[in-house]
Amino acid sequence: MTQYAEKVITAQPMPNKILLGPGPSMAHPRVLQAMMQSMIGYLDPDFIEVLDEISGHLKNVYKTNQSTLAIPGTGSAGMEAGLSSLLEPGDKVIMCIYGFFCERMVEMGERIGANVIPIRAEWGAPFPEELLEEEIKKHSDVKLVTAIHGETSTGIAQPLEGISKIAKQHDALFMVDAVTTFSGRNIEIDNWNIDYAYSASQKCLGAPPGLSPAVVSDRALETIRNRKTKPVSWYLDLELLCKYWGEERVYHHTAPVSMLYGINEALRIVMEEGLETRFERHRINAEALNAGLQAIGLNAVAPQGSRLEQITPVWIPDGVDDMEVRDMLLNEFSIELGRGLGDFSGKVWRVGLMGESSKQEYVLTFLSAIESILSRVGYEVAQGAAVAEATKIYNTYPGKKKS
Amino acid sequence: MTQYAEKVITAQPMPNKILLGPGPSMAHPRVLQAMMQSMIGYLDPDFIEVLDEISGHLKNVYKTNQSTLAIPGTGSAGMEAGLSSLLEPGDKVIMCIYGFFCERMVEMGERIGANVIPIRAEWGAPFPEELLEEEIKKHSDVKLVTAIHGETSTGIAQPLEGISKIAKQHDALFMVDAVTTFSGRNIEIDNWNIDYAYSASQKCLGAPPGLSPAVVSDRALETIRNRKTKPVSWYLDLELLCKYWGEERVYHHTAPVSMLYGINEALRIVMEEGLETRFERHRINAEALNAGLQAIGLNAVAPQGSRLEQITPVWIPDGVDDMEVRDMLLNEFSIELGRGLGDFSGKVWRVGLMGESSKQEYVLTFLSAIESILSRVGYEVAQGAAVAEATKIYNTYPGKKKS
Known part of the structure; x- marks a missing residue:
């Protein structure tokens, strides 16, 4: 038989990634199971x-x-x-x-x-x-x-x-x-x-x-x-x-x-989680993320009071290369970060915390990773500052669902 | 919280059915696994x-x-x-x-x-x-x-x-x-x-x-x-x-x-199966199905030589109720059969043998089931005739892939 295209079999199974972009966010394992x-x-x-x-x-x-x-x-x-x-x-x-x-x-x-x-x-x-x-x-x-x-x-x-x-x-x-x-x-x-x-x-x-x-x-x-x-x-x-x-x-x-x-x-x-509990989980994780980002000078595009909990666009600091940082996050930490769209292309990163991706552990992983990367691409960061601020926020919500 | 709709949890997991309708046909288990x-x-x-x-x-x-x-x-x-x-x-x-x-x-x-x-x-x-x-x-x-x-x-x-x-x-x-x-x-x-x-x-x-x-x-x-x-x-x-x-x-x-x-x-x-082998599997199963159906007087809509192997519409015999037979097939044998569409609604059944549904075992199961049902709804059938004719066809293809 004539081959019209070479057979290139990709690696299986797909490696796990921490998806903190605009979606897809991570799927619940029960959802994938139900699909079988x-x-x-x-x-x-x-x-x-x-x-x-x-x-x-x-x-x-x-x-x-x-x-x-x-x-x-x-x-x-x-x-x-x-x-x-x-x-x-x-x-x-x-x-x-x-x-x-x-x-x-x-x-x-x-x-x-x-x-x-x-x-x-x-x-x-x-x-x-x-x-x-x-x-x-x-x-x-x-x-x-x-x-x-x-x-x-x-x-x-x-x-x-x-x-x-x-x-x-x-x-x-x-x-x-x-x-x-x-x-x-x-x-x-x-x-x-x-x-x-x-x-x-x-x-x-x-x-x-x-x-x-x-x-x-x-x-x-x-x-x-x-x-x-x-x-x-x-x-x-x-x-x-x-x-x-x-x-x-x-x-x-x-x-x-x-x-x-x-x-x-x-x-x-x-x-099962309940709508109110779920909304609150999204709020708490977004608040912690925002506090962490702000601590290292990454400022949200949206003004306080109008911020979406689901996705947090922040301004990319001057002199920092958009693509370089996103590639390092993906290659070193398996973290997907969203890029800017339209007028915001190259100017903004977008951190998504939605559904299964809205979890305390991912917020802390991401903040640690971005701290580490930024300091290596020439943007000075007080190591640990972002994680510390986020943790402070989490500590104000004892007993609340965060994951 | 106000409930807008009652929570009605359906039975899980979905029961297995033999899908011989116009699609979905059955999915390969490797496909479902890959989707996880x-x-x-x-x-x-x-x-x-x-x-x-x-x-x-x-x-x-x-x-x-x-x-x-x-x-x-x-x-x-x-x-x-x-x-x-x-x-x-x-x-x-x-x-x-x-x-x-x-x-x-x-x-x-x-x-x-x-x-x-x-x-x-x-x-x-x-x-x-x-x-x-x-x-x-x-x-x-x-x-x-x-x-x-x-x-x-x-x-x-x-x-x-x-x-x-x-x-x-x-x-x-x-x-x-x-x-x-x-x-x-x-x-x-x-x-x-x-x-x-x-x-x-x-x-x-x-x-x-x-x-x-x-x-x-x-x-x-x-x-x-x-x-x-x-x-x-x-x-x-x-x-x-x-x-x-x-x-x-x-x-x-x-x-x-x-x-x-x-x-x-x-x-x-x-x-992996190979296109030619796959086409031939569809051909053999369709031929066996056609022979079986014809043996009990269920005639294909399409003339010989122009028949699709993937789906076989047959005329419903006079006096036989379309819905009654399809319901019996589904309820007693878990077999889905396709109904007629448009001008053919109520006049035609459509037997699909596509992909994973195109298998010798399903052809024989379906023919046994339809023989059993037709004789019970007042349409006389020589029990075993359909299965016998289909088997004759299969026997003319020794060593060929049928499942």
Whole structure:
């Protein structure tokens, strides 16, 4: 037989790494184990039970009584499903922009032919609601307002209730990117009047990448059903997806069975830990990390009070080479650190502490490693200072879950 | 904490089933094992090796020197990626239609605003090339011709070389759905001049559903790069996907790491078995199945000579209830059988023998089971006849791989 490509067998098994980047974060071993279960038909009654269980857990995490599902794609698929299902060509959407992933929304919105009105605010600060208030007043027919709960490019935790209120006052739907925050930070779909939110399986949830756990409000579904034109995407059509996940169980795509086993187990782990305990674990580890980084002069991009616990972008000190440090971390310590995106490329490192990666032991390992590396690349560091400050923080939370 | 949904924990682990439907087919245990490897960053050098290995294996199976990749979605995502990347609004595409999944292409093409020209031929027979010849002559500007290698709704194996030749003569690109056939039946991308083909991980490949292994010709990539407008889909933009899979390694989506470990192992298994041996295994098992079914009066939809080895749709005998029989198969024998789709709903059963599901033992189990059930639902069957005929076929292939 002709070989079109040489057979290059890679090393197996994949070496363990400490994943402190933007995701994937580490997967819980129970999740990987659950994924080994047998294949099954996508309409088999035994499998429908799994779908129902996932839906139920998603309702509890999203705090909603509305439709929940797992979209068969990554977080970006969740983003595109929302925009392409909610918007018809020419529809007005106001996008609150304060980072890299907000810009991805603009790109997607423009591709589907929506009338995208971006409001660009500073990267590295929460979006000022008054900018939305000002803009939305100029229009009578804004169909959708979008925001990102946790902008991972800047590390901003965006308050959502104010934006939601303005959107509702002007009769617009509200779509939220919860990719980085879902199951790591509180989000309340029904109380906060959110019409569509989506996340990703590989961040706080602690499952592998490939699914986008989402929620669609009744009002959003109604809007989709009343469209004059069909959404441009068949694969990401939320109405068709909801018909498979809802009581009708109409065949759409072949469900990614193993990944669904995986997020089901991940959601069980979330519910066993308890949402409040889990949010607190993320908070404590982020606080310790921040204290440690600050002690060695690595300053967070986001101002105190607006910081995301899930990911902490910090300014790279002058004269320090971005890539050199990230390579040393990976090669010497098997630690993955996130790089800067877009305007922040080369200027920022991003430390992710999400789901299974949000653990005291990794915070301390990382701080020790970065101390060691920085002093060797010519940036003076008081050895042990970062670890000492982080430990001080941990000691103020005796008896709390940190791992 | 308020519970939004009751906690209903489903039984674990999932019971083993014999999957003889349209997919997922059964997964090789080595594939599931490989999926347990650790998470890793999507640009980690150790992971890039995995991507390169997958690309190489895909080149060998698709028999191509052009760009290969795994699209992060199911087979339908592969379909949509092709149509939405190759076609701009108003572009003419001729679709050869001879089954349910061909109609899905029409739906997708229309949604993205292409000028879809469907040529509808009979369901259950190969598409007559002369219909394409006739139609394409009427136009000077057909951009794309589409066909399906194995229509799983009818069980037709469609010859592709003739269609390809006509498309090329009229300077059109040629896109092929290889969802059901990839790694189970011969397909030669370069020799047959195919510009885009896609498949699914859960059919002949023996991995879980969720990825679409695809190939994009240089000419197709060139066409995409020269588009006047951006594709409507960002998530399924083949140019962006190829930039991640190609040498540039530009971040697009977060790669579904575990699923990629899985298909890499599945592709290794394919190469270890050898393509010819694997195709022959599918042929022998399909032949035995057909002989067995015919012996008890269950006639294939597809005429001899045009039958797909991967899936065998048969007419349900008069007076036999579709659902009743499928339920009995599932409940008594844990066997999943495929149902009819579209026009064939309620009229046809579909027996899938793909990848790990294409095994002598499953063929014999299924034939014994269906004999037993049919005689109990009032359809007279000579007990043992189906199994006897299948065994006769197997005996004509001594020493050949059947499992």
